[in-house]
Amino acid sequence: MNNKQLHAQLIKTEAKRLGFLSCGISKAQFLEAEAPRLEKWLNNNMHGQMQYMENHFDKRLDPTKLVEDSKSVISLLLNYYPSEEQNKESYKLSKYAYGTDYHFVIKEKLKSLLNFIQEEIGDVHGRAFVDSAPVLDKAWAAKSGLGWIGKHSNLLTQQVGSFYFIAELIVDLELEYDSQTTDHCGTCTACIDACPTQAITEPYVVDGSKCISYFTIELKENIPTEFKGKFDDWMFGCDVCQDVCPWNRFSKAHSEPLFNPHPELLSMTKKDWEEITEDVFEKVFKNSAVKRTKFSGLKRNIDFLKNQD
Structure with missing residues (x-):
């Protein structure tokens, strides 16, 4: 060697x-x-x-x-x-x-x-x-x-x-390099078919400006009304394309204690989210990636979901 x-x-x-x-x-x-x-x-x-x-x-x-x-x-x-x-009766978080x-x-x-x-x-x-x-x-x-x-x-x-x-x-160290693996998507189009906002415009191409993750995290202004009713209850991020992927049936639970959620997070219902206060937000999302959208951003997303009609 x-x-x-x-x-x-x-x-x-x-x-x-x-x-x-x-x-x-x-x-x-x-x-x-x-x-x-x-x-x-x-x-x-x-x-x-x-x-x-x-x-x-x-x-x-x-x-x-x-x-x-x-x-x-x-x-x-x-x-x-x-x-x-x-909880299944909840707005969803990636x-x-x-x-x-x-x-x-x-x-x-x-x-x-x-x-x-x-x-x-x-x-x-x-x-x-x-x-x-x-x-x-x-x-x-x-x-x-x-x-x-x-x-x-x-x-x-x-x-x-x-x-x-x-x-x-x-x-800056030379090492032995690995070789690429092959594509195993085959003829499957589960992710394309399931995307709630049709953000996957063609195989391997995602229009970021139509993605639920973009709207709920990156977009700073109001979410366009044309997307009402298309968010499938996602309030931060979206996992739909991954959830439907056949390869994810092999997913196994992580073993990183820091990735475990705050106990309240899993049990909160839609009503709890709609009534969330800044104090609860700070407690449940202490050191969380959700801080990126801030309390005001999460509230905007929840209000958008609440007023779907």
Whole structure:
């Protein structure tokens, strides 16, 4: 076993110990195939009001512009599939937002992994990324052999479906690289057929400006009235395309205590949500990703759902 293989193996073993679902490694280089796709998606305004998607186009496609002299992109998956879901008589919250904000949880694990690499391998420089910079997470995870990008544009694996977070370490260390896996969506169109707002305009293309997650999290103004009655009771995010995906029948509950929800969250009914106060919001969503939409944003979403007619 040469050094590149040995180091890659060391990193993967430690990633597993830290609780990551899986770890894959690819060569840090320009994402040639993704460049025209990203350009077309932006030109078609499928990012809606997410202006930040237009920034740093080159950096999104080339990790060497993010980390000087980078050689490898280490992609990691962290499971968030819950053991229990919300009360059926409730407005719905995307499963990834049940517990502590994933940025905090994963950042700590990535720091530990980078420290481990520096202690065990030597003078290695790198940066950790969790949605925190212009990195095409799914493209790198697919390139690293962790899964394929499904028709709903999420990363999919045959073993555990798609309910996991993706993060990266970009480092200036040469490692053994993994090869890409094949697409296993076949003729299935379950995600396209089930999308409440028809946001999946064609296989592998999602119009972000029509997605329920965009409306309930990213959009700062009022939700367009033309979408009334189409939100399927989602008040923060949306899991429909993942819930209907046949590969997600293999999802297993996570083992990360920080992702466990506040006890009140699972039992709250629609009436509880409609009457939610800022104090309850702060208590139930302490350190939660839901803070991104703020109390006022969540109230707007709930009011929109309440007044569907």
